[in-house]
Amino acid sequence: MMAASDQVCVDLPILLSSFVDAFVDFSVSGLFFPTNPFPNPNLSAAAAATRIPAPSRLVAIGDLHGDLPKSLQALSLAGLVDPFSARWTGRDAVAVQVGDVLDRGGDELRLLYLLHRLKLDAARAGGALLTLHGNHEIMNACGHFRYATPAGLDEFKRWGFWYRSGLAMKRLCADLDSPRDPFKGVPKSFPGIKEEFWEGIRARIAALRPNGPIAARFLAGNQTVLVIGESVFVHGGLLQKHVDHGLEKINEEVREWITGLNGGQAPAYLRGREGVVWLRNFSDGSDCDCSHLEEVLAMIPGARRMVMGHTIQEQGINEVCGARAIRIDVGLSRGCSNGLPEVLEISDGVKLRILTSNPVYYERLKQDKRPWRPVAEEELEGLGILVPETRPQEVEAKA
């Protein structure tokens, strides 16, 4: 009898479990992850905190909606990610993605996996990638799949297949505790829905409902509101009553809900037209209630501006209310308006620029490393740059 063999066999179940996890991750996303990530982005101070001091470089990215290639373009434009290796190149920069990774496209899971790996990369490099809940994350966790696409459903169906293969493999090792089956309690048939979509719907429910494997692993780390230096980040917008409720409290309660700890409905301030992930009061056109926005910002110590996604800005990133409201959703995804990538950059907490792939601003390439344009309209006109009425259409390039 070989003593070393005994120990190898005693340790094997855990190793088998890691092997199965790596195999499933690879099958779903094509990616591998460190088995002992340092530091775990979901446990870092940055991920748990509501308020963070302004870093020397901060970049904000709008809604991604299931479009991996366009997302990589935006991240690459931002100087954060190499578009070929998909690894973090942003060093100690802090990036905030303001929500709506899900729906309208077929790369939802690949995007969630990629963002997760980028969080690990960024943390290792001394930076951070922080993601917020958008209304589409909340909807999907609630089983509202209105905006899912056939390709999206298919991606979840494939996830379901591999995840359950993984469960089956773990079950065959008698020395492993039976893993929790996230499909338990999920209906197998859906009257009124075409049968060909039942598996995909089933998988989407299992994955994204509170404490489902995808919700727990990738959405639980999201904040709902972030205050970084003078800038407040939220998907839709904040009203006075939201600040009254408490920003830290909002983040904590939403996290408790999505990890299945409160066992009930999504918090009220996530729902309806006045929900923090639904509000369009400060992002719909030029007619915004600036005085209300001023009041809200005044309630948050040090806050000078609110940065929001959620409402597609046809002309690209822009500001209203004296740059107190900055709207950064450019409709990037091909499932939205296939908008030209643009991101907001804030240097040393005070200097704002828009990094843009809009060729109208390519003049700038002569002077600077990255094509950029100012945020404020007046600055734009002062530079003699004519702001086009509509942006040039994105050209569909066949790779």
Place this chain on the structure above:
Amino acid sequence: MGQAPSAVEDVGEEAPPPPPSNGPSPPPAASSMEDLIAEAMSTTDNDAEESLEAKAQRALECPCVADLRKGPCGIQFSEALVCFIKSTAEEKGSDCVNPFIALQNCIKANPNAFSKDILDAEDTEEEEVQEYKIVPPSWSKESIPKN
């Protein structure tokens, strides 16, 4: 970036359960998998490779993987597992793409390759279906027949 205590239970990445204690306690001179790998790293490259290869082969004899090695995908499973055990990449297994893909292809061709007891699993699921209200995408709905 400091560590902070978190209220989040990250289900996918929770600490693995401690190995169950069954039978006699492990001998004092035992080398755990981590010790073996650490020992392997500290010796010459050739020794290290031999060490890991030997341990990986020994792992295949363990009861935990006995059933997994049977069936239509047993060979692909074994090769993928051995590669994973031997992998010293920071993203463990990232150097195992080929055996992983071979295992994928086998499972796709044999979806029930690792199913323990299909009937048992089905029964449990029938009993415990919850009331689940979802809003489906409009394109997925059954068209209402016009009478």
